[in-house]
Amino acid sequence: METLVFIWDNLASIARMTLEHIEIVSVGVGFAILTGVPLGIVITINERVAKIVLYVGSIIMTIPSVALFGIMIPVLSVIGQGIGFLPTVIALFLYSQLPIVRNTYTAITNIDPALREAARGMGMKTSERLRKVEIPIALPIIMAGVRMAVVINVGIAAIAAYIGAGGLGKLISRGISQSDPRQLIAGAILVSLLAIAADFGLGWVQRFLTPKGLRSPSRTIDLALRLGALTGFRKHPRHAQ
Amino acid sequence: MIKLSNVTKRYGGTSGPVVDGINMEVGAGEICVLLGPSGCGKTTTLKMINRLIQPTSGKIFLEGKDTDEFDVVELRRRIGYVIQQIGLFPNMTVEENICVVPQLLGWDKAKARRRAAELLEIVALDPGVFLARYPKDLSGGQAQRVGVARALATDPAVMLMDEPFGAIDPINRELIQDEFLRIQRQVKKTIVFVSHDIDEAVKMADKIAIFRAGQLEQFDTPDNILARPASPFIAGFVGTDRALKRLRLVRARDALSACGCSVRVGESSARARAVLAEHGADQIVLLDAADKPQGYFTAAQLHALDGVLTSAHAFRIQNTANPGDDLRAVVSSMFASGASWLPTVDDDGRFVGYVSQAHIVELLRVPAVEQT
Amino acid sequence: MKYERHMRAAACVNAAIGLTLTVACTSARADNWWSSVAQYRSDIVYQSIQMMEMVAIAGVLAIVVAVPVGIYMSRPSQRHGAAVVMQTLNVGQAVPKLALLALAMSVMGIGRVPAIFGLWVATLLPIALNTYEGLRAVPRALIEAATGMGMTPLQILWRVELPNALYVIFAGIRTALAITVGTAPLAFLIGGGGLGELIFTGIDLNDFTMLLAGAIPTALLAIFTDVFVGQVQRGLVSRGVNPQS
Numbered sequence: 117m118e119t120l121v122f123i124w125d126n127l128a129s130i131a132r133m134t135l136e137h138i139e140i141v142s143v144g145v146g147f148a149i150l151t152g153v154p155l156g157i158v159i160t161i162n163e164r165v166a167k168i169v170l171y172v173g174s175i176i177m178t179i180p181s182v183a184l185f186g187i188m189i190p191v192l193s194v195i196g197q198g199i200g201f202l203p204t205v206i207a208l209f210l211y212s213q214l215p216i217v218r219n220t221y222t223a224i225t226n227i228d229p230a231l232r233e234a235a236r237g238m239g240m241k242t243s244e245r246l247r248k249v250e251i252p253i254a255l256p257i258i259m260a261g262v263r264m265a266v267v268i269n270v271g272i273a274a275i276a277a278y279i280g281a282g283g284l285g286k287l288i289s290r291g292i293s294q295s296d297p298r299q300l301i302a303g304a305i306l307v308s309l310l311a312i313a314a315d316f317g318l319g320w321v322q323r324f325l326t327p328k329g330l331r332s333p334s335r336t337i338d339l340a341l342r343l344g345a346l347t348g349f350r351k352h353p354r355h356a357q
Numbered sequence: 358m359i360k361l362s363n364v365t366k367r368y369g370g371t372s373g374p375v376v377d378g379i380n381m382e383v384g385a386g387e388i389c390v391l392l393g394p395s396g397c398g399k400t401t402t403l404k405m406i407n408r409l410i411q412p413t414s415g416k417i418f419l420e421g422k423d424t425d426e427f428d429v430v431e432l433r434r435r436i437g438y439v440i441q442q443i444g445l446f447p448n449m450t451v452e453e454n455i456c457v458v459p460q461l462l463g464w465d466k467a468k469a470r471r472r473a474a475e476l477l478e479i480v481a482l483d484p485g486v487f488l489a490r491y492p493k494d495l496s497g498g499q500a501q502r503v504g505v506a507r508a509l510a511t512d513p514a515v516m517l518m519d520e521p522f523g524a525i526d527p528i529n530r531e532l533i534q535d536e537f538l539r540i541q542r543q544v545k546k547t548i549v550f551v552s553h554d555i556d557e558a559v560k561m562a563d564k565i566a567i568f569r570a571g572q573l574e575q576f577d578t579p580d581n582i583l584a585r586p587a588s589p590f591i592a593g594f595v596g597t598d599r600a601l602k603r604l605r606l607v608r609a610r611d612a613l614s615a616c617g618c619s620v621r622v623g624e625s626s627a628r629a630r631a632v633l634a635e636h637g638a639d640q641i642v643l644l645d646a647a648d649k650p651q652g653y654f655t656a657a658q659l660h661a662l663d664g665v666l667t668s669a670h671a672f673r674i675q676n677t678a679n680p681g682d683d684l685r686a687v688v689s690s691m692f693a694s695g696a697s698w699l700p701t702v703d704d705d706g707r708f709v710g711y712v713s714q715a716h717i718v719e720l721l722r723v724p725a726v727e728q729t
Numbered sequence: 730m731k732y733e734r735h736m737r738a739a740a741c742v743n744a745a746i747g748l749t750l751t752v753a754c755t756s757a758r759a760d761n762w763w764s765s766v767a768q769y770r771s772d773i774v775y776q777s778i779q780m781m782e783m784v785a786i787a788g789v790l791a792i793v794v795a796v797p798v799g800i801y802m803s804r805p806s807q808r809h810g811a812a813v814v815m816q817t818l819n820v821g822q823a824v825p826k827l828a829l830l831a832l833a834m835s836v837m838g839i840g841r842v843p844a845i846f847g848l849w850v851a852t853l854l855p856i857a858l859n860t861y862e863g864l865r866a867v868p869r870a871l872i873e874a875a876t877g878m879g880m881t882p883l884q885i886l887w888r889v890e891l892p893n894a895l896y897v898i899f900a901g902i903r904t905a906l907a908i909t910v911g912t913a914p915l916a917f918l919i920g921g922g923g924l925g926e927l928i929f930t931g932i933d934l935n936d937f938t939m940l941l942a943g944a945i946p947t948a949l950l951a952i953f954t955d956v957f958v959g960q961v962q963r964g965l966v967s968r969g970v971n972p973q974s
Contacts, residue, residue, distance in 0.1 A: 177907075178948070179911070180913075182928050182947070189932065189937065199932075267823045279932055297835050303831065307825050308824040433877060438878055445874075449969065
């Protein structure tokens with residue numbers, strides 16, 4: 117197909133665009149992990165605060181990405197960074213917050229209260245308990261949130277091409293504006309493959325990080341973990357006996 | 358009422374049959390408990406009665422008719438079914454839950470709702486409060502009662518219950534078992550009940566069927582199973598204290614002895630000695646004009662005593678038994694007060710007879726040749 | 730429950746005020762900002778309707794297809810194929826929305842139809858997945874009790890499984906629709922119209938007011954859709970099943 121020929125001919129620039137794309141997503145999600153995970157842990161202390169934080173997060177999520185870019189531009193052009201890398205990364209950072217914070221929070225609060233009791237009864241301090249028991253158990257669910265954030269953000273970064281961020285979205289936008297189906301299809305397929313590859317790759321990392329005792333062979337549970345996070349499922353109420 | 362004829366269940370490929378050639382018959386109005394350790398086939402057998410599991414071979418008859426000839430859905434609607442996890446539908450109120458089968462059968466809505474209120478009364482839950490509640494607002498005991506009410510909704514002749522009280526804490530379990538027996542006295546259903554708890558079986562059953570590895574080891578009344586277990590396995594399963602368990606099955610009123618052995622205040626010591634001799638007993642109770650015990654005398658004491666008997670000379674009675682008490686409670690009371698006998702008084706305090714350890718032992722004795 | 734409603738209202742108000750203040754403070758044209766936006770009033774209305782029409786059509790068609798698919802996949806007879814199908818849908822979910830729309834355009838040309846098609850695909854994946862998962866999550870004990878009581882499989886599905894799965898199914902619909910509203914502006918890029926016109930044209934012309942005139946209504950429409958479906962959810966999901974009541 118001509119698209120394949122096109123890709124082959126332009127391998128260098130396409131590779132560059134792919135790397136740009138990955139870079140943007142990594143920076144955005146990376147910073148989001150640095151702030152999101154601690155935030156998710158902190159809000160487990162107070163349920164009311166948690167509710168507020170999670171609600172703000174979901175409000176941000178409902179703002180369409182284009183809209184968020186749109187809002188960023190006038191705000192950031194004051195410091196001359198209206199388009200390009202910075203607004204994109206900030207938007208990606210904001211979009212990654214909810215999946216990561218919510219999954220971290222859900223993972224920790226859904227840990228069977230009996231485990232917490234046992235740990236306290238054995239004389240563990242809160243920090244020890246978090247480190248040795250809760251976080252290892254919570255890790256796969258947190259990882260699922262990171263994975264969700266990355267996949268969403270690969271898509272959003274594609275849109276960011278329209279505000280000059282570079283990446284594979286440029287192929288799509290040029291394909292549309294130049295009525296060039298080769299660029300269009302190449303861009304669409306490549307960015308889809310990138311998203312799918314990221315999904316599988318991080319899925320592998322997620323399974324790797326799951327403590328052996330918790331590993332389940334079932335893909336459906338993997339699915340359920342993600343959907344559970346999506347719908348904010350609560351298995352163990354916060355203050356159950 | 359229910360007849361199992363050579364019922365067998367085999368799962369393809371596995372070692373042996375899960376249920377092997379079961380023959381038993383449950384009479385109308387009886388509670389039959391299927392009892393046995395985990396994996397013995399009791400639940401499988403239960404589920405074959407309402408065809409949740411299809412027998413590999415053999416036949417099951419309900420009211421004389423082969424269950425295979427019924428349409429399976431019709432069959433199940435005629436049988437009440439209660440499971441351990443209760444299974445109340447969370448999306449429906451208590452009333453809607455109870456009305457499920459009536460609705461399936463096309464009952465008039467008003468009739469179904471009246472029935473639901475009636476049933477809640479029978480299971481001792483206030484309809485005004487509970488009809489509109491959702492299962493998530495109920496405690497374990499309440500949910501279980503609603504489950505029973507739901508199974509009784511269409512007044513089925515037969516009920517199948519799969520460890521229905523297993524999920525309730527022991528204290529509430531006792532209460533709800535008593536409730537259930539009370540309800541059964543009122544409704545007289547034919548019930549097949551799966552349990553792994555010997556005490557529950559002894560308490561609830563008219564007949565117990567003991568299962569082991571798919572086979573029916575013994576099918577008899579609780580007392581016979583406790584007194585004459587058919588195999589060492591059963592003897593072990595029912596527990597080494599089975600004689601004590603049997604005590605629970607007998608009421609004091611059925612174990613009275615020497616009811617005429619008493620003497621009144623104002624009668625002579627000579628008379629007392631004569632009564633004692635007549636009954637061949639060692640102690641005699643002193644009664645007042647209203648037949649209420651005032652104390653007791655021993656034979657030895659009476660030899661030394663002359664004249665008219667008054668309560669001043671008598672030993673004090675520490676404990677009494679009530680005719681309705683089960684013998685386990687009575688024996689426990691005897692141990693606590695160090696006595697080998699107790700006078701039994703009815704609810705008005707009147708003396709009706711003695712319960713003595715010696716007589717109890719005699720009553721429950723199993724001839725050596727029948728022992729395992 | 731009341732607390733939640735208050736929070737939601739407060740959040741919306743705060744969002745709106747916050748946005749207004751931020752822009753007002755940073756825009757050099759603070760004084761006639763509002764009148765600038767107001768000049769796009771007719772465009773906003775026209776494009777909003779255009780966009781929500783697309784969302785509504787794609788959404789309804791997605792629900793109509795996805796829910797039955799999810800139900801069918803959850804049946805015991807489909808146990809073996811279901812995992813594969815669900816995994817495929819899951820992979821499909823990872824595909825960026827822009828790519829979906831672009832691929833739709835390459836096959837179907839430009840205009841509303843490919844846009845609606847792309848949005849339809851994007852919406853139906855999460856709804857099917859949630860329907861499947863929601864039904865699978867119904868406790869086995871309920872189904873056993875229902876079977877033992879003499880319900881036919883269809884009656885069990887209708888009276889027991891679906892009502893108990895409805896909360897999760899609705900959560901899926903709600904999320905999917907909110908995301909679709911957020912994706913809809915992209916339809917402009919393939920000729921479908923909608924508020925994307927104001928947004929993207931604003932970006933191209935460096936016209937912040939035009940941009941905001943498209944961005945803010947989009948955000949508000951997404952929030953509104955979420956709240957609206959939430960209300961429908963509250964109405965249809967039995968109180969006994971709703972974990973928040």
